Amino acid sequence: MKKLLFVVTVLTLAAASWFGYWASKPITQAGEPIPFTIEPGSSGVGAMRQIAAAGVPVDPQMLSLLGRVTRKSGNIKAGAYELKPGASPMDLLDQLVRGEFAQESVRIIEGWTFRQMRAAIEATPALRHDTKSLSDSELMARIAPQYKQPEGLFFPDTYLFAKGASDLQVYKQAHAMMMSHLNAAWEKRDPGLPYKTPYDALIMASIIEKETGSKAERGMIAGVFVNRLKMGMMLQTDPAVIYGIGERFDGDIRKKDLQTDTPYNTYMRAGLPPTPIALPGVQSLAAALSPARTDALYFVSRGDGTSHFSGNLSDHNKAVNQYQRASAP
Known part of the structure; x- marks a missing residue:
């Protein structure tokens, strides 16, 4: 009997040892x-x-x-x-x-429009597309009912999610992130800015985002537009006009476009456009709320990704001749 008990004990210990080994051994080594x-x-x-x-x-x-x-x-x-x-x-x-x-991701790019953001999310197969049939206004009713238009209200970043998660989760996270960055920048804003609400600053940040790809110039671009707003000058920003043209825009902005009235034609309407025109990043938000202190009222592209700034129209026209007309075919 003792021998049998000993054998059973040994077998039990061996089985437990083998089970422990199995539980800790890699299921797969590679692949x-x-x-x-x-x-x-x-x-x-x-x-x-x-x-x-x-x-x-x-x-x-x-x-x-x-x-x-x-x-x-x-x-x-x-x-x-x-x-x-x-x-x-x-x-x-x-x-x-x-x-x-399992973690998946979708990347939202600075300067994208909301239409481009929706297209990227709808093209992400790892998401469950619960909002695909919703209009923009119906989507906003589920995220932030106080806003009717979604443009600019989502922060451009890379968002992680569990495979099979609802796309509504990504929209809500991106909106919450934008509100967090916007409110933080608003709390630290410079005094005397011509904005009534954080939403006004968001509109300005979106214009800055589309006006320049040079991070170093965003503060100066903001300074020019803030100066114009304070003086009651037209903003005259082409990206806003292009946004107003919408899907009809073919890559070239023409004189007739600048003379066609839309809510976004800042050559014909004073002040800010009614909504943002893109998804601004954190640097454009910072520039809008802490612009460079400058006397400049004009800027023109040098053709190398940077801009020339001028304080009066005469100097601006000279810069236009130097950097644009002289190089035109």
Whole structure:
């Protein structure tokens, strides 16, 4: 009897040792991550079967036993995951309990319009497209009902999300991020700026974003437009006119475009346009609310990505002749 008990004890210890070794051994050593999904409402056994059925080379019964032994089976979270090379069965189980879902991303670029942002989100297959059938105004009603137009209200950045997440989550995150950056810049704004609300500053930031690709010049561009607003001058900014043309814009702005009245034609209408014209980044927000102190009222492109600034129309016309007309074909 003692011999039998000894044999059983030895076998039990050996099995426990082997099970511990199995639980800590990498499931795969190399290769691409293996995606799998745990459906909502799945039992522990059901979850392990789904993992194996997705191509993860692990025995579902052994994985289920590990979940029961460690009392983690009841805490598994549904969602989309990836098994990374080098992960052991215990690592996998801990991942399921912590809900470390597979991360995807979508990048929103500074200076994009909201239409371009929507196109990028709709072209992201890892998202669940819950808002695709919504109009812009219907979408805003779900995010920030106080705004009817979405332009400019979303911060350009790279957003991470769990595979299969709703696209509404990305929109809400991008809007919250923009409001955070805008409000922070508003609180630190220079005194005496010609803005009544943070939204006015957002409009200005979007114009700055589209007017220059040179980060170093954004403060000066802002200074010119702030000076014009204070003096009651027309902003005369081509990007706003182009935005007003919309999808009809073919890449060339013509004299007739500058003479066609739209709410965004800043050659014909004083003050700021009614909405932002693009998604501004943090540097354009900062420039709009802390512009350079300058006497300049005009600027013209030098053709190399930088601008020449002038304090009066005579000097500006000379600069136009020097940098644009002289180089025209």
